[in-house]
Amino acid sequence: MTQQRFHVLDTYRYLAALGVVAYHLETSLQPFLGHPTAIFEKMHLFVDFFFVLSGFVLMHNYGARMHGFADMRRFMRKRLARVYPLHALLTLVFMAMSVLILVLRLKIDRSTTFDLASAPANLLLVHAWGLTGQNGLNYPSWSISAEVFVYLMFPLFLLALVRLGPWATLALAVGFALLMGAWRDFEGMRSWTQATHDFGNLRAVPSFMAGMALHVLLGGRDRFKVSWWLAHGAAAGLVLLMLAKAPSLLIVALIPGVIFLIAAAELHQPASLLAGPIARKLGEASYGTYLLHALALVFMVAAFKRMTTVSVPDIALGSAIVIALATGLAMLSFRYFENPLRIMLGRDPAKQERKVPSLQAAKFP
Numbered sequence: 001m002t003q004q005r006f007h008v009l010d011t012y013r014y015l016a017a018l019g020v021v022a023y024h025l026e027t028s029l030q031p032f033l034g035h036p037t038a039i040f041e042k043m044h045l046f047v048d049f050f051f052v053l054s055g056f057v058l059m060h061n062y063g064a065r066m067h068g069f070a071d072m073r074r075f076m077r078k079r080l081a082r083v084y085p086l087h088a089l090l091t092l093v094f095m096a097m098s099v100l101i102l103v104l105r106l107k108i109d110r111s112t113t114f115d116l117a118s119a120p121a122n123l124l125l126v127h128a129w130g131l132t133g134q135n136g137l138n139y140p141s142w143s144i145s146a147e148v149f150v151y152l153m154f155p156l157f158l159l160a161l162v163r164l165g166p167w168a169t170l171a172l173a174v175g176f177a178l179l180m181g182a183w184r185d186f187e188g189m190r191s192w193t194q195a196t197h198d199f200g201n202l203r204a205v206p207s208f209m210a211g212m213a214l215h216v217l218l219g220g221r222d223r224f225k226v227s228w229w230l231a232h233g234a235a236a237g238l239v240l241l242m243l244a245k246a247p248s249l250l251i252v253a254l255i256p257g258v259i260f261l262i263a264a265a266e267l268h269q270p271a272s273l274l275a276g277p278i279a280r281k282l283g284e285a286s287y288g289t290y291l292l293h294a295l296a297l298v299f300m301v302a303a304f305k306r307m308t309t310v311s312v313p314d315i316a317l318g319s320a321i322v323i324a325l326a327t328g329l330a331m332l333s334f335r336y337f338e339n340p341l342r343i344m345l346g347r348d349p350a351k352q353e354r355k356v357p358s359l360q361a362a363k364f365p
Helices: 007-028 041-062 069-104 116-123 139-164 166-186 200-219 228-243 248-268 277-284 286-305 312-345 349-355
Strands: none
Touching: 007 041, 007 228, 007 248, 007 277, 007 286, 007 312, 041 069, 041 139, 041 200, 041 228, 041 248, 069 116, 069 139, 069 286, 069 312, 139 166, 139 200, 139 286, 166 200, 200 248, 228 248, 277 286, 277 312, 286 312
């Protein structure tokens, strides 16, 4: 498979981020509604879309370049350079807000969002590893902690994929999910499709492995033709299943197939509108939108609390503002903060040293 960039999948990553935003908006704004709603209740499963897509993309970019510890170290440096700076910045922002709440003795409803006890685990990106009792601080970042876990496991998954092949690896992923579900049931824990701080890192494992296996299957199907109608239709069908509140396991099981169809269409069909310049900018902003929306939502909820009455149009407008603000800030963050730091921190020191001539070798006039 060529080392092309899957721009449409990047755009779908942004759309998936909006699905998670919709879920958090509905959850956070429930107190202001006349009656409870659960329209977007299943949209949290778009996090599993992220995990499958991550496995697919990392297999595409690094699967043929992982040959030893040096490659693993380079891989982790590049991945942390991409995900850690914005996460660390937002964690520090939430920590500062937590200190202000304590100093000013403000009364808040979601105290766990501003619990400083969560700070060490958040900063170390281990707060989805079953080490804490809550998400805490910037709560969407639990999935970034889960991502870091599967990054560390990537060489092991790659070895299994090489030894077993893609179909057996998919079977292994399914087996792991079933085993994890049985264990959580035995321990009286909630379903693994709802796991976050309570071993959300293990929730990421089967989806990530499935994404890796899908890339191998797609690479072996160069003549596998998929129309954009089928690919986009499958994605729309997935959203409809979420809105219809289909079983979570069914939705998660279908996510790899949807990603496979989109990738296959992008590999063999003419460019889609979702690969245009504006769509690419949104794709670049997907990570930032996902992490920043919780901060924007905190201020929107605070604004609503100061209003005597909150109508449905107010909530709709507030939701639109949160999405626009998170997306706009994410675009700025990617251009001026995330991408520059990714380039700077992700550089290979060995290569940089080889590029700089020594003083002894330099010829001066």
